[in-house]
Amino acid sequence: MTTRRKFLAGAAAAPAALATPALASGTIKWRMQTYAGPALAEHVVKPAIDMFNKIAGDRMQIELFYADQLVPTGELFQAMQRGTIDAVQSDDDSMASPTEVTVFGGYFPFASRYSLDVPVLFNQYGLNEIWDEEYSKVGVKHISAGAWDPCHFATKDPIRSLADLKGKRVFTFPTAGRFLSQFGVVPVTLPWEDIEVAMQTGELDGIAWSGITEDYTVGWADVTNYFLTNNISGAWAGSFFANQGSWEGIPEDLQTLFRVCCDQSHYYRQWWYWGGEANLRVNGTKMELTSIPDAEWAQVEEAALKFWDEVATESPTKAKVVEIIKKYNADMQKAGRPYRYG
Incomplete structure (x- = not known):
């Protein structure tokens, strides 16, 4: 709560500053919040952000916050849209996106049977283009969608x-x-x-x-x-998102690096969940x-x-x-x- 109070106080005092990337001569700073609590985030997002920060070095650093740490999950979209948070990892449904595709985020009943169904739907059946169009209307960059667990x-x-x-x-x-x-x-x-x-x-x-x-x-x-x-x-369908201004404010190579780290996160979850679901059904006590x-x-x-x-x-x-x-x-x-x- 102390962190959230400080965050809200800073946002109220200087909302424009939070939405603006640091000068090119300094380190670009982003704040990102995930839907996941600390224990889960250790698997579903932290490795990717740690990797990004290590490679980007003093050019750019992303500070990662966990579920409800800065704002409640239901307010994540609004905070990102305003630019008080630069990036978000969540499903559309949980963060109450004001788009026509929100209902399909998270768990749309029986839309998928396996985790690989989600990336195929987005990358080969046209969902990426629809999500990009919908989020562009509301000032948010839809970066990458992937699958979680059933x-x-x-x-x-x-x-x-x-x-x-x-x-x-x-x-x-x-x-x-x-x-x-x-x-x-x-x-x-x-x-x-x-x-x-x-x-x-x-x-x-x-x-x-x-x-x-x-x-x-x-x-x-x-x-x-x-x-x-x-x-x-x-499979749960979730995505990485960014404030449009924050996204456009970083160089193309850092955008590419962020996408690569998102893809690494998607890959990690594919095998972590797939193996974990079977192992714990068989061996869990x-x-x-x-x-x-x-x-x-x-x-x-x-x-x-x-x-x-x-x-x-x-x-x-x-x-x-x-x-x-x-x-x-x-x-x-x-x-x-x-x-x-x-």
Whole structure:
């Protein structure tokens, strides 16, 4: 809180100065905030920023802040748009981006089955161009999108049927919560750092925010008893963003270096999550695995397709993204193994 007070005081006193890169003769300073808390950030972003700072040296340095450290995650976009934060790592949904693509950030139900689906959708199926256009309208540079872990329930009580979800107070993403509410889930919004305590006090019954790797990494496996193997998405979709003025204020070679470090971060997460999810299901000792039968879970998958169509009616841009997701998944299904099974 002390850091946040100092930050807000400085922002109020000199907002223009914060949005302006340092003079070319000095070291360019950026402030970047991630959606992740310290333990998770050690994997999902800190190695990349450390690498950037080491290579850039006295030309440019990025100071990294963690979840809610400077501003609440829900205010990240506004802070970046104003230039009081230079860069952000988050999904569109969590940081409440005022764009037509926000609903697809984080966990858009069943849009992906595997983590590799996300970069292919962005780099080969046209999502990069749509995201770039949408964020350019609001003064933000969309730099790079990548995948994180699948979305599973971690709960106090076992979930073995859809009926077991009814009435459960669950911390999850806005769009995921909107989708899951039809099955009786009660979405709860809290600061990331409060989740562990909320599970202990009974304010929450469960978490649908990550896969099992994060549950162990951030301590949630210590306050939950069960892990549901069914998931509502194969991979979280998140991005690196920057204030447009801050981005244009750094030389092209530093822009390239930042992109390369973002790509390194995406690659690190691909194998860290993929291996971690399997290893902890097999060898983890803190949570018991439960499953909802495939025939029953098919109701959730069918509801997702209706949800896609509902979202598509909201705007032409959303309709375009939904059509891309539909085409991609149809292509993967036709491609067969190893792209899709069954």
